Amino acid sequence: MTSLTAPRRTAAADTGSARTGRRPLSRKHREWIAAALFLAPDCIGLLIFVGIPMVLSIVLGFFQVSGFGSYTWIGLGNYRRMFSDPLFWSSLRITGIYVVVLVPLLFVISLGLGLLIKQKLPGIGVYRTALFMPYVISLVVVGLLGKFLLDDQVGAVNRAMEAVGLSGRSWLGDPSLALVSLIAVTTWVMMGYYMIIFLAGLQEIPQEYYEAAKLDGAGPWTTFRNVTWPLLRPTSFFVLLMSTVAAITGGLDLVYVLTQGGPANSTSLAIFYIYQQAFVFGEYGYAAAMGSFLVLIMVVLSAVIFALTRGGRFDDGE
Amino acid sequence: MASEATRLARRRRVSSRFWLTLLAAVVSLVSVFPVLYMFISSFKTRAQVTDGRLIPAQFTVQNFVYVFTEVPFVRYLVNSFAVSAVITVAALLFHSMAAYALARLRFPGREALFATIFSTLLITAPVVLIPLFLVVGQLGLLDSYAGLIIPAIFNAFGIFLLRQFYIGLPRELEEAAVIDGCGHWRVYWNIVLPTSRPVLAALAVFFFLANWNSFVWPLVATNNPDLTMVQVGISSFQSQYGANWNYVLAAATVAALPMLALFFAFQRQIVESIKTSGLK
Numbered sequence: 001m002t003s004l005t006a007p008r009r010t011a012a013a014d015t016g017s018a019r020t021g022r023r024p025l026s027r028k029h030r031e032w033i034a035a036a037l038f039l040a041p042d043c044i045g046l047l048i049f050v051g052i053p054m055v056l057s058i059v060l061g062f063f064q065v066s067g068f069g070s071y072t073w074i075g076l077g078n079y080r081r082m083f084s085d086p087l088f089w090s091s092l093r094i095t096g097i098y099v100v101v102l103v104p105l106l107f108v109i110s111l112g113l114g115l116l117i118k119q120k121l122p123g124i125g126v127y128r129t130a131l132f133m134p135y136v137i138s139l140v141v142v143g144l145l146g147k148f149l150l151d152d153q154v155g156a157v158n159r160a161m162e163a164v165g166l167s168g169r170s171w172l173g174d175p176s177l178a179l180v181s182l183i184a185v186t187t188w189v190m191m192g193y194y195m196i197i198f199l200a201g202l203q204e205i206p207q208e209y210y211e212a213a214k215l216d217g218a219g220p221w222t223t224f225r226n227v228t229w230p231l232l233r234p235t236s237f238f239v240l241l242m243s244t245v246a247a248i249t250g251g252l253d254l255v256y257v258l259t260q261g262g263p264a265n266s267t268s269l270a271i272f273y274i275y276q277q278a279f280v281f282g283e284y285g286y287a288a289a290m291g292s293f294l295v296l297i298m299v300v301l302s303a304v305i306f307a308l309t310r311g312g313r314f315d316d317g318e
Numbered sequence: 319m320a321s322e323a324t325r326l327a328r329r330r331r332v333s334s335r336f337w338l339t340l341l342a343a344v345v346s347l348v349s350v351f352p353v354l355y356m357f358i359s360s361f362k363t364r365a366q367v368t369d370g371r372l373i374p375a376q377f378t379v380q381n382f383v384y385v386f387t388e389v390p391f392v393r394y395l396v397n398s399f400a401v402s403a404v405i406t407v408a409a410l411l412f413h414s415m416a417a418y419a420l421a422r423l424r425f426p427g428r429e430a431l432f433a434t435i436f437s438t439l440l441i442t443a444p445v446v447l448i449p450l451f452l453v454v455g456q457l458g459l460l461d462s463y464a465g466l467i468i469p470a471i472f473n474a475f476g477i478f479l480l481r482q483f484y485i486g487l488p489r490e491l492e493e494a495a496v497i498d499g500c501g502h503w504r505v506y507w508n509i510v511l512p513t514s515r516p517v518l519a520a521l522a523v524f525f526f527l528a529n530w531n532s533f534v535w536p537l538v539a540t541n542n543p544d545l546t547m548v549q550v551g552i553s554s555f556q557s558q559y560g561a562n563w564n565y566v567l568a569a570a571t572v573a574a575l576p577m578l579a580l581f582f583a584f585q586r587q588i589v590e591s592i593k594t595s596g597l598k
Contacts, residue, residue: 031423034502038419039431041412045472048457050438053449060449113345121339129585130346136581136588137353138531140549141570144556145352148359148563154368156355188349193592200593249442253533257553271444278448279538288448295445 061289066282078289088290090265091273094179095294098269099247102183106243107236110191114198115228128199132192139189143257146185147172175266178259182267186254190246194239201235202228237309241302248298270294353574360568367564381568385555391572393544394551399576401466401547402529406522409471413521414514417480418506422492432481439474444534451538465539466547470529476521479594483517484510520587527577527588548573 061078063071117128149156150171158168171181213223252271261268278287359367362374385391420432459465495505536547552569559565
């Protein structure tokens with residue numbers, strides 16, 4: 001490899017010295033220009049497709065956007081409408097239930113799975129693959145699959161329940177069950193992802209701690225409480241924060257395919273209601289106002305999690 | 319007596335290992351069952367697709383033939399493949415360039431710029447969907463390949479991950495090249511890029527997967543049937559063919575298979591990049 005690069009290096013040295021002869025730029029300034037050029041594509045792209053939309057989403061909330069590109073300033077009009085819109089409040093309540101059930105459920109299941117696949121069991125690689133696999137399948141396919149398996153007439157879940165003598169339920173057609181089904185399907189897809197993150201955290205814990213605990217005669221529960229749990233704090237914090245943010249603003253794909261927000265709006269998460277207002281009814285301004293409100297909730301909740309877990313540091317709290 | 323105690327302890331350990339293995343096997347089965355069942359059912363006939371059996375009484379590939387002949391499914395697949403591939407290549411190039419500058423070059427405001435880029439990680443895609451749609455509309459990019467591709471290239475995650483990797487690289491090789499008179503571009507292209515091949519491969523798999531599976535943006539950004547991406551395609555196929563589960567599952571299987579293949583081929587890379595994203 002060295003022999004290959006050596007002649008090229010001399011060639012580069014030649015052009016380099018020739019260039020310094022032509023352009024009397026200092027090395028420092030050349031570095032600045034290079035940095036600007038290296039950073040330009042991503043910075044311009046992030047500005048146009050992330051930065052501006054972020055600012056615009058706040059600004060848009062104060063406008064009525066009608067038809068194609070006509071904006072009318074209406075001040076707090078969208079926000080007044082939002083606070084008196086029962087469907088918005090209902091969608092917030094549904095999002096609340098979704099977050100409060102999904103986040104702890106995902107946390108416990110993926111932590112359990114992480115602990116399980118950390119064990120040196122025969123065929124552990126196969127189990128890890130199997131548990132992670134649903135994550136690589138698109139949410140659209142997952143949604144279709146959920147619809148197929150949970151169908152009240154022909155679905156495999158009801159078939160199985162009938163086979164063992166239980167009566168089938170209308171998993172996606174019953175307003176009191178549809179949200180449960182949505183949460184179950186979401187858990188199934190996402191548990192493998194958080195399991196891997198927990199596994200990474202668990203593998204970071206030095207083995208000596210476990211050996212010391214073993215010498216002290218600590219059982220599995222004591223070891224978990226006194227070694228694993230405190231040392232896993234940063235990972236737990238990360239999972240909690242990520243899954244909360246994902247639960248508040250995510251779920252759009254699955255709701256779209258699985259239930260379209262129904263039955264009787266029982267799975268109409270806030271993000272789905274916002275999507276509908278924008279892309280079905282063309283109420284971009286109103287949707288943007290609700291979106292900003294949702295972001296505000298997300299930021300406040302993230303701050304609360306951060307404060308409660310003290311940013312997931314090891315030292316304090318115990 | 320002591321040996322009696324150790325034997326007992328060992329037996330307890332063996333039996334707890336047995337139960338843990340059984341538990342792992344059962345949850346793994348629950349996890350893969352829906353996908354396996356989809357795969358099996360896509361080979362069943364219309365009459366049998368909902369019979370609940372694990373092995374098709376009658377094996378048919380007619381569903382796949384139907385999907386490919388009645389719907390422009392090849393077009394959907396080609397669209398998704400091309401769009402995801404272009405996004406992946408462009409994203410890797412731009413992100414590695416930016417990451418190299420942030421990790422290695424000295425210029426005023428570097429830390430502030432990095433903090434700004436990093437903070438955009440907190441902005442989740444669904445939240446900016448509406449303004450992004452309006453911005454892309456203003457640029458005249460709706461209903462075009464450019465509109466599908468360009469907005470999807472830019473995300474801070476790739477920059478962040480690559481920057482971390484570059485900071486960890488030994489500087490000696492680059493410094494030697496600089497002393498030899500190499501410009502920054504040459505150092506980046508001939509030294510930094512080749513040494514970061516493993517992390518680029520992991521990110522490539524990750525980006526391709528995410529874009530192949532993306533649904534909401536292609537759904538709102540395109541109307542032209544020629545631009546239909548595969549996820550939008552199967553979603554509208556399902557709403558059209560409703561109860562013909564044999565066709566719907568065949569279409570879903572076709573859409574999922576490339577990602578499953580990618581997953582089995584690059585499992586380690588995918589898992590590693592997720593682990594890195596979690597550790598920070």
